[in-house]
Amino acid sequence: MREKQRKLQLPEKLRWNHNEWYRRWLLRQLPSRADSALDVGCGLGDLARSINAAEVTAIDASARMIERASATSDRVRWIHGDVLTCELGRYDVVTAEASLHHLPLREGLTRLAGLTKPGGLLIIIGLYMTASKTDRAMELVTLPANALVGLVKAVNGTGGTPHDTEMPMVMTAPTLREIRAAAEKITPGARVRRHLFWRYSLVWRAPEVH
Numbered sequence: 001m002r003e004k005q006r007k008l009q010l011p012e013k014l015r016w017n018h019n020e021w022y023r024r025w026l027l028r029q030l031p032s033r034a035d036s037a038l039d040v041g042c043g044l045g046d047l048a049r050s051i052n053a054a055e056v057t058a059i060d061a062s063a064r065m066i067e068r069a070s071a072t073s074d075r076v077r078w079i080h081g082d083v084l085t086c087e088l089g090r091y092d093v094v095t096a097e098a099s100l101h102h103l104p105l106r107e108g109l110t111r112l113a114g115l116t117k118p119g120g121l122l123i124i125i126g127l128y129m130t131a132s133k134t135d136r137a138m139e140l141v142t143l144p145a146n147a148l149v150g151l152v153k154a155v156n157g158t159g160g161t162p163h164d165t166e167m168p169m170v171m172t173a174p175t176l177r178e179i180r181a182a183a184e185k186i187t188p189g190a191r192v193r194r195h196l197f198w199r200y201s202l203v204w205r206a207p208e209v210h
Contacts, residue, residue: 041099045069101173
């Protein structure tokens with residue numbers, strides 16, 4: 001996968017957590033109840049703890065993140081490991097919040113699709129890289145909106161650093177064109193949408209087995 005680099009520098013006081021912004025949207029896409037769920041790249045476990053399922057599993061490649069997350073809840077099964085190689089089951093719901101761009105796109109998406117049970121739901125909120133004319137036009141809205149939200153949060157005291165400082169940070173991501181091409185091949189029928197703040201969503205229902 002060809003990777004590109006984007007640099008966006010904002011004043012510290014205007015920085016805020018884009019993942020939290022879209023977490024509410026992601027949770028609204030989930031069924032009201034599921035038997036099993038997997039959160040990939042769980043970090044400190046905020047999303048995993050919010051998923052309403054009989055059994056919730058969360059995996060992250062950072063031992064420190066899993067150590068800290070596991071101290072917050074014993075309802076979730078916390079796993080330290082590489083999702084690409086770790087032995088896992090299949091789940092009614094698979095979520096990935098800002099984690100797919102830490103993996104090779106096609107290999108990662110194939111793995112997430114394979115972890116989704118037939119009839120199950122895969123939901124991804126990810127980072128895409130600005131590349132096309134449409135992307136750049138979108139930034140005419142995104143950049144001022146991003147600063148405005150940061151300013152409001154700063155005034156309200158709810159802003160601050162957008163990520164825990166111990167979480168791994170990357171500034172590379174696939175383009176929307178690359179994401180859509182991969183989705184068409186690996187998760188046919190998936191709904192891929194562009195969102196503000198350099199995010200996209202992918203929602204896919206795994207085909208039922210007949």
